[in-house]
Amino acid sequence: MPSVGEGRKKRYRPETVEVLRFIAEGFKRNLTATDIEDGLTRMVARNIEVEKETAITTAATQQQPENELKQYALQLQIALEQMSATMQIIADQKEEIAELQK
Template sequence: MDKLLTIAEMAKELDIAESTVRYYRDRFPDFMFSVGEGRKKRYRPETVEVLRFIAEGFNRNLTAIEIESGLSLDFSRNIEVEEETAEPIAVAQQQSKNELNQYAVQLQTAMEQMGSAMQIMVDQKEEIAELRKQVAEQKQYVEETLQQRDERLMESMKQFLEQKKATAASSDSEKKGFWARIFNR
């Protein structure tokens, strides 16, 4: 097995500053092959070739995007996969069940509220229909009452006019002389 290297050892081998190696590591983390965490982190020997490629790219004034494209063609990416244990899976499943239960309760509450709102709307529609019926009945009553009043008024006016004519006729006949009344002239 090849020896694992520190940042300092890789910097010495490439003859560049440790800070530059750290910058390259942080800028292109997908291509850095490491083992361990924190101060105990060590890098596999192929990481030196990746760092050399990066350094040469910057020396040729390539952009970070161009360097990353070149790295993608020549080197594999480092993908970290965490192992899952049965416990986190069970916890996640329990959380999923709890979330589903919460959603079910929320959905049930929402459905009940919608049912209540729909019942209120049905009741209001019935009330509106009843009010419309009452308004129509009142409108008909008012129209009939007005028609009856108009008929009585017309009858009263006819009687008044007939009485006026009769009064006028009797008044004319009183003005006529005795002989004119006898001969109806």
């Protein structure tokens, strides 16, 4: 996940913090990893409506090479897959802990 700094000075973007809070809240409410993943899918897959496109935003968009956008999309997909795998590991561990407590 994109961050700035290291160790205790590590800072995340507000949207990243929102995702991490969503995951933590889901586990606090005893949701399954699948439920949390479904919620994240709804949370991340957002449609943004632009009221009016200006010449400046058009020029800025055209200046970004298509490869950069594809690379960013690939990195985002990899990060989401890693997050999903991590969530599954956490869910499995929670189940194992619950069984051990029994």
